[in-house]
Amino acid sequence: MMDSARAKRYCDDMKKILSNFPAEEILGSAGRTIQTERTGLDALAAALENGLSEPFVRAVEALGSISGRVIVTGVGKSGHVGAKIAATLASTGTPSQFVHPAEANHGDLGMITRDDAIIVLSWSGETAELKGILAYSRRFQIPLIAFTSGSSSTLAREADIVLGLPREQEACPHGLAPTTSTLMQLALGDALAVALLESKGFTAGDFHTFHPGGQLGANLAHVADVMHTGGAVPLVPSGTLAPDAVMTLSERKFGCVGVTDASGCLIGIVTDGDVARNLGKNLVDQPIDAIMTRNPKTIAPTALASTAMAILNKNAIGALIVTDENQMPLGIVHFHDLLRIGVA
Structure with missing residues (x-):
């Protein structure tokens, strides 16, 4: 951890660097990011018309047939995306809950029942913290759906349904920060939620039941x-x-x-x-x-x-x-x- 003096010098250095970074380069960087991520979404859309179509349909059918909840889990940026997917599912008529895999290993596995289904997000499919929840799902035969680009990973081998994400370039110039990959995860989660919504005949009136507050709730009032x-x-x-x-x-x-x-x-x-x-x-x-x-x-x-x-x-x-x-x-x-x- 940096001391206060070093932290101040670092901030001053960053300010100098940014002050010398022309506006056109900033906008160019933004444009490249959006274009790179758009390429990832195009690849995902193409996959849904080909190899991803069959497992996607099976995933919608599996999630629509359970009597329990959809448990969503993931670590790091995948975990943040997973929490959003769980919230979207819950607000569109599919009961859902995010369970952090680290907490699951320390007692939160008890939140998951045999009536549930699990969605696991892991770009590599080899995230160590997921081992406990994977073993638990196999032990109690809980349906397991994987969001991963690792087609031969541990997660892919254990999952009942694998939604394979195309390996596209990250928007980060170093290829390190999850950007394109997390956007594809998010888009695939939204696609699942909307497909489930439509298959269940979820109406605007149902929406109001789950959104009584805020502008959305007001617009859906009668x-x-x-x-x-x-x-x-x-x-x-x-x-x-x-x-x-x-x-x-x-x-x-x-x-x-x-x-x-x-x-x-x-x-x-x-x-x-x-x-x-x-x-x-x-x-x-x-x-x-x-x-x-x-x-x-x-x-x-x-x-x-x-x-x-x-x-x-x-x-x-x-x-x-x-x-x-x-x-x-x-x-x-x-x-x-x-x-x-x-x-x-």
Whole structure:
């Protein structure tokens, strides 16, 4: 470990080196990295159309048939990628957990049951820390899927299904830092998660169950979750005099008032803008029908909150009356309600 003086000298030296590194060389380095990693992804896509296709299908079938969880494990950068893959699987309807192989050797093997399946990530397939979890999977006949480029490695020999990754050049100029290799692991994990999602018929509603918080959860909320109902909905019957309808519009503070027919179905809407545009007319003795917009934009209570926001933005309006299939008003949703829960 460097002492503070040596650490300061090192930092100063690095600052001098970086200050002399032209911007075009920095951007050139970035471009080479992205291009090298893109080549790795192209190679992975090509493999999925050839030798990797059959084991990939078997892996999806195996993971989709278990009654337990998918256990993901790996060491170093492969472990970090594995943790992300486990999180993606769990959030898309496939119960999953990351187990670190070193911790597994000290008791965490008890987290793995015979109903589970194991995904092991190891670029070489010879990671020493994996021996315990490999032996455990073989002892209890737990399905084992390998992500590895070592086709003849210990991991490949022990695994039930081998997802062989193409050996492509790392983006690191020294060929040492895992870059292209970890990106391919991540992409293959995403491919598995999405294939499982689609094979299970996982819906946007299911997604909301696992993502109740944040912007994603807000976008997946339903209109029924945020709409105002009952006496809060600004409605007047057809034939209501304009001054009385404007009073309802003003009191409810949604910037609009819906007009209903004798059966209670929505037939029109009047907004603040409609009233302003007709101020020059004598509306005192006229029904609100005279200035209403017929067949207004509405939305179903089962629609997503993000859909409601899209309609509001597209039509430059502030609120939508929520109706059933017969145009019977059920509620109203305002763009402030959507912004409050985080819909963007």
